[in-house]
Amino acid sequence: MQTMIDLIDKKLDEYLPIIYPEDIFKAMKYTVTLPGKRLRPVMCLETTRMLGGDMNKAIPTACAIEMLHAQSLIHDDLPCMDNDDFRRGNPSNHKVFGEANAVLAGDALLTFAPQLIIEKSELSPETVLKLVHEFTKWGGAYALIAGQVVDIESEKGKFVKSPEETLQFIHNNKTGALFKLSMRTGAIIANADAEVMKEIDRFAQNFGLAFQIYDDIMDEISSFEELGKTVGKDKNSGKLTYASLYGLEEAKNKFSSHINICYDIIEKYDSEIISGIINKLSSRLTGV
Amino acid sequence: MQTMIDLIDKKLDEYLPIIYPEDIFKAMKYTVTLPGKRLRPVMCLETTRMLGGDMNKAIPTACAIEMLHAQSLIHDDLPCMDNDDFRRGNPSNHKVFGEANAVLAGDALLTFAPQLIIEKSELSPETVLKLVHEFTKWGGAYALIAGQVVDIESEKGKFVKSPEETLQFIHNNKTGALFKLSMRTGAIIANADAEVMKEIDRFAQNFGLAFQIYDDIMDEISSFEELGKTVGKDKNSGKLTYASLYGLEEAKNKFSSHINICYDIIEKYDSEIISGIINKLSSRLTGV
Numbered sequence: 001m002q003t004m005i006d007l008i009d010k011k012l013d014e015y016l017p018i019i020y021p022e023d024i025f026k027a028m029k030y031t032v033t034l035p036g037k038r039l040r041p042v043m044c045l046e047t048t049r050m051l052g053g054d055m056n057k058a059i060p061t062a063c064a065i066e067m068l069h070a071q072s073l074i075h076d077d078l079p080c081m082d083n084d085d086f087r088r089g090n091p092s093n094h095k096v097f098g099e100a101n102a103v104l105a106g107d108a109l110l111t112f113a114p115q116l117i118i119e120k121s122e123l124s125p126e127t128v129l130k131l132v133h134e135f136t137k138w139g140g141a142y143a144l145i146a147g148q149v150v151d152i153e154s155e156k157g158k159f160v161k162s163p164e165e166t167l168q169f170i171h172n173n174k175t176g177a178l179f180k181l182s183m184r185t186g187a188i189i190a191n192a193d194a195e196v197m198k199e200i201d202r203f204a205q206n207f208g209l210a211f212q213i214y215d216d217i218m219d220e221i222s223s224f225e226e227l228g229k230t231v232g233k234d235k236n237s238g239k240l241t242y243a244s245l246y247g248l249e250e251a252k253n254k255f256s257s258h259i260n261i262c263y264d265i266i267e268k269y270d271s272e273i274i275s276g277i278i279n280k281l282s283s284r285l286t287g288v
Numbered sequence: 289m290q291t292m293i294d295l296i297d298k299k300l301d302e303y304l305p306i307i308y309p310e311d312i313f314k315a316m317k318y319t320v321t322l323p324g325k326r327l328r329p330v331m332c333l334e335t336t337r338m339l340g341g342d343m344n345k346a347i348p349t350a351c352a353i354e355m356l357h358a359q360s361l362i363h364d365d366l367p368c369m370d371n372d373d374f375r376r377g378n379p380s381n382h383k384v385f386g387e388a389n390a391v392l393a394g395d396a397l398l399t400f401a402p403q404l405i406i407e408k409s410e411l412s413p414e415t416v417l418k419l420v421h422e423f424t425k426w427g428g429a430y431a432l433i434a435g436q437v438v439d440i441e442s443e444k445g446k447f448v449k450s451p452e453e454t455l456q457f458i459h460n461n462k463t464g465a466l467f468k469l470s471m472r473t474g475a476i477i478a479n480a481d482a483e484v485m486k487e488i489d490r491f492a493q494n495f496g497l498a499f500q501i502y503d504d505i506m507d508e509i510s511s512f513e514e515l516g517k518t519v520g521k522d523k524n525s526g527k528l529t530y531a532s533l534y535g536l537e538e539a540k541n542k543f544s545s546h547i548n549i550c551y552d553i554i555e556k557y558d559s560e561i562i563s564g565i566i567n568k569l570s571s572r573l574t575g576v
Contacts (some may be wrong), residue, residue: 020448022436023428075395080387099368100440102435103391107363110398111428118421125411132420133406140399141312145392149312152388160308 001042001273008041009033011063015116027097028112031139032070034088039211041066041090044182047200050271053190059063061131061185064113067137069178071109072148074102081152110139123135123189131185138181154240167240168209175215176208203265207278210258213251214281216241220248255285289330289561296322296329299351303404315385315393316400320358321332322376327499329354330561332470335488338559341478349473350420356427357466359397360436362390369440398427412479419473426469435461442528455528456497463503464496491553496568499545501539502569504529510534543573546552 016029041062043207048058077084078099085095094102103178112134113161138144151170153159159166183204187197257270259282266274336346347362348467352357365372365380366387373383382390402420409416426432439458441447448456471492475485530539547570554562 021434021441022448023438023441024433028429054456071395078388078391080391100366101437103366103368104437107359107394107398108429108433110395111424114402114420115424115428118417118424125417129413129417129420130407132402132417136399136403136406140403141316141396145312145396145399146309149309149389149392153309153311160310265369273343 001276004042004045004273005038007059008038008045008062008066011059012066015060015063017121023097023101024104027093027101027110028067030096031074031087031093031105032067032109033214034065034070034090036088038066039277040069040178040182043179043277044186046271046273047183047186048189049268050274051187051190051192051196053186057121057123058186058189060116061189062182064116065178065182065185066135067109067113067116068135068144069182071113072101072144072178073105074106074109076148078102081148100262113139117280127188130188134181134185134188136183138177142176143173143180147171151240162259163240163245167242167245171209171212172205173270176205179208179211181203199265199268203262206265208256210255210281212263213242213255213258214285216243217248217251217255217285219243252285256282291569292330292333292561295347296333296350296354298328299347300354303348303351303408312388312392312396314357315381315389316396318354318384319375319381319393320397320568322358322378324354325375327359327565328466328470331467331565332474332549333523334559334561335474336477337470337485338557338562339475339478339480341474345409346474346477348404350470350476351418352404352423353466353470353473354399355401355404356423356432356469360396360432362397364436366390369436393544415476418476420485422469422471422473422476426465426472431461431465431468435459435463435465439516439528451528451533454535455530458528459497459500460493462498463515464493467496467550468492487553487556491550494546494549494553498543498550498569501530501543502573503537503544504531505539505573507531513522539572544570 013029014034016025016032018025018029044062044065045055045058049055073087074093076082077087078094084092086092093105097105114135117131117135118128121131123131126268147170150166151174154163154166154170161169180201183200184197187200192200219241242254246254259278262278263275266278300320301317304313304320306313306317318504332350333343333346334351361375362369362381365375368384372380374380376448381393385393398460402423404523405419405423406416409419411419416537435458439462442451442454442458449457468489473484475488480488507529530542535544547566551563554566
């Protein structure tokens with residue numbers, strides 16, 4: 001896994017040159033290259049590999065997804081949104097570059113990411129178009145952004161659906177969408193058939209929820225050093241989370257039921273890396 | 289031209305449904321459907337038509353470009369950018385929906401626009417991919433956003449290049465990029481050859497500059513009623529404009545020299561609509 005992360009880090013650096021006007025490229029590069037787990041790009045590359053595809057052809061897409069992820073972090077941290085001063089243990093984007101550049105750096109990443117897929121993937125136009133289509137479907141108003149909007153509204157106590165449905169909507173979209181995008185694009189590059197795609201979708205759906213429940217629990221019990229961002233913020237802001245809605249124990253049970261579905265699916269494929277990711281989340285939660 | 293505008297307005301309304309979560313779709317739709325001249329989509333459709341292509345196939349792309357334009361307006365108006373309370377004679381997006389939703393509505397438009405091109409254009413995957421590629425090239429850090437960044441920096445008196453070069457960079461990118469995108473995509477849909485594309489580029493380049501000089505002059509001499517936005521703002525903020533850098537007379541001369549190149553090029557094509565647009569700008573400036 002570390003080899004894969006190193007490869008992704010090297011490519012992220014390479015894909016983002018610092019040219020005139022430097023401030024925008026520096027702001028884009030800053031958040032994208034902050035040290036991170038690279039979970040989404042790793043899952044993209046690994047899905048291609050485990051389904052028999054050429055992992056190298058997935059690199060631009062994997063990096064584009066990390067850029068989309070960084071974009072969502074930059075805008076989420078803005079004063080008008082979550083107003084967070086730290087990200088991955090470092091000052092958040094607007095703290096370093098100012099709010100205007102942070103807004104524009106996010107915008108720029110949102111157009112640069114699909115551009116990267118188009119310019120650097122050595123794949124047929126049909127396949128590239130499918131990848132960009134997935135990118136737009138999961139990265140926009142129908143998924144990622146819908147999740148963020150409902151999240152912000154729920155914080156203000158504004159509910160259209162029940163709290164349970166609202167929470168599930170937020171996490172399916174805010175967190176689940178990018179895992180779906182990562183694994184679906186990985187599968188597309190490997191030319192997966194409809195049957196496999198269905199399983200990949202089911203895995204990503206459950207993994208996304210498990211990951212978010214994990215994150216919600218960690219926000220309550222972890223430390224700043226471990227998370228690299230402000231801790232206990234969700235709880236203090238009265239935010240709707242698995243921990244606040246169901247309590248820590250029930251949240252852990254829900255985590256287990258989603259992660260068990262993931263185990264069942266991934267067993268059929270030979271992926272040490274994805275099994276390792278699941279194991280790590282599981283054992284971290286069992287220990288608390 | 290009015291027929292074309294009506295068609296674009298109808299399609300913009302149709303392409304943007306109000307679904308859950310409604311706030312984001314309402315915010316997206318609000319700025320996109322504010323009454324406007326629809327200059328960019330009209331030029332996209334008209335370029336396709338005048339080059340012998342099927343204008344109907346350009347409709348999704350034309351609307352996507354208007355959405356990109358609206359996105360740039362929404363984010364430009366934010367308090368951390370130009371801080372403008374009005375747009376097209378109405379309260380700006382963040383005044384109606386709040387800053388968080390305005391940021392997210394812009395983001396959503398930025399991913400929805402290429403999605404629209406992919407899902408609604410009835411063209412070959414190769415052509416659709418070319419259109420989306422143009423969209424990412426002109427809408428991002430290498431053009432539109434670069435222009436906006438340098439614009440903001442120049443307002444703070446921060447120059448890397450000379451004022452003249454800086455101003456030209458801003459306008460080539462901030463204004464010119466979307467006209468290039470509009471006409472280039474129109475030409476791609478009409479299967480224009482390299483020779484024609486070169487002329488289209490030259491037209492768009494000069495039109496973009498002429499249009500921006502026009503806009504700079506209007507900002508000084510027009511009224512709120514006419515512009516639908518705050519007037520004299522550029523001058524009051526000490527912003528770098530053609531009027532401030534060269535004076536009104538010289539700015540008008542520069543306008544004329546760019547617009548004359550446009551006349552020369554468009555003469556070869558049979559486009560009443562584009563000739564009409566040029567004439568309108570020209571006669572408005574001659575009258576002042």
